[in-house]
Amino acid sequence: MLDPRLRSDPHASRGRRHGEDAAGPRGPRDAFQRDRDRIIHSVAFRRLRHKTQVFVAPDGDHYRVRLTHSLEVAQIGRAMARTLGLNEDLTEALCLAHDLGHPPFGHAGEDALEAAVADAGGFDHNGHALRILTLLESPYPGHEGLNLTWETLEGLAKHNGPVAAPGWALAAVDAEHALALASHASLEAQLAAIADDIAYDNHDVDDGLRAGILDLDALLAVPIVARHWRAIEARHPGLDLARKRAALVRDMIGTMVGDVIAETRARIAAAGVETVDEVRAAGRTLVGFSPALAAEERALKQFLYANLYDSAPLQPIREGAKAVVTGLAEALIARPELLPEGWARGEGETARRRGIADYIAGMTDPFAIARHEAWIGPVALEAKF
Structure with a gap:
């Protein structure tokens, strides 16, 4: 885990714009x-x-x-x-x-x-x-x-x-x-941004294949997809196509998540930040993909724009x-x-x-x-x- 001082603390929040009356049942929840x-x-x-x-x-x-x-x-x-x-x-x-x-x-x-x-x-x-x-x-x-x-x-x-x-x-x-x-x-906001990328990259592949707009053979020319598809075939020879597609999406999400975690730890160590305020003042995004995976993810996005988002059927x-x-x-x-x-x-x-x-x-x-x-x-x- 990261240094606990990098974690946003609800008890140290800068507060809400409007003061609130504490009367009434609230339950045991922080801000x-x-x-x-x-x-x-x-x-x-x-x-x-x-x-x-x-x-x-x-x-x-x-x-x-x-x-x-x-x-x-x-x-x-x-x-x-x-x-x-x-x-x-x-x-x-x-x-x-x-x-x-x-x-x-x-x-x-x-x-x-x-x-x-x-x-x-x-x-x-x-x-x-x-x-x-x-x-x-x-x-x-x-x-x-x-x-x-x-x-x-x-x-x-x-x-x-x-x-x-x-x-x-x-x-x-x-x-x-x-x-x-x-x-x-905060690091939490930076995580939310890349979680959005990971979700739509992979789930749009899933929906695009389901709709028949994405062609599987063309998709398999994308490096990150080809790499995971080969690994699935090696682990599960003879697996039916529907389950292979589900495994593809699942495995790519897992790879991206693991890469973000490792890269974020490395960036934080290199930046030497120790507090939430230092994260805000770091002058760079500290949560992200490694350079190698970032290049693969960009190639996937380019494919999705050309073949799904801007596709003729849509x-x-x-x-x-x-x-x-x-x-x-x-x-x-x-x-x-x-x-x-x-x-x-x-x-x-x-x-x-x-x-x-x-x-x-x-x-x-x-x-x-x-x-x-x-x-x-x-x-x-x-x-x-």
Whole structure:
């Protein structure tokens, strides 16, 4: 395990933006455990079950959605945190919340929403996640937002590294509760970021093969895949194809996790950091793949972009999804009465358009389709995989 001083301590938290009344039953939970539980119990988290990961929801029941992806990221992140002796609860909270800001239809929906409200500052899913947690999701009587700890908000803001030029949503959160955006985040936040990479690299292989979009022979030309496939065949000669594919995904996850653990220990030793504050001031990411595995992982990502995310079978669905989100934004801009009460925040056209973006971003795939059909016309997004 790492030096215990590198572990984020809930009892040394920089606190919450709003003071909280301790009255009422709370249970034996520390600050990071409460953050995790608030995220799990949030409406935004429940909505992830009907939001696209790669395949639009109507494509089938067996494909990942944002909710199942987030749970898988949390499992991977927590396992690494436990082995390294870092705070499992903070890691899990960050993993579970990292995709809360995604609009319907995944990156296709985000691209459409960004374009639709470009003149109001645009849209960014990471900044929107912070906006949800600090403003839009407000179940408590004494304050807006979920009032999460500084460490959780910081980790979500910077899990991919320092933020030199925050968009308007993240800048607004930072102005109210400064998150030290120029520095790196905790080791737990860095773990959450790479757990996300490990999960979607491997589970998108699984879903792509299941859908028949990825060709196994082409996939086996990717070095990391070929290496593991040969090892599986050597261990289990004659194993049927479905189980070999499952073993492939499982073994690649295990290899990536083991590599991150070893590389992180080596980087921390080389950097000489001994405290959480020194991690933030290190000037580099301390959690990551070794150079050799990083090269293999990049090659896998390049293959997935060329053969899955940008593949011909998915393009018509993505264009259709963009059209749905664009149509909803145009309808709400042209007909302000369609926006439900409470979504218009502030005065002026910029505030109104940001309220429209908030409303659309909160939609699930089925709800967005239903609103489009009610306001504009029929939608046909189902693919035959």
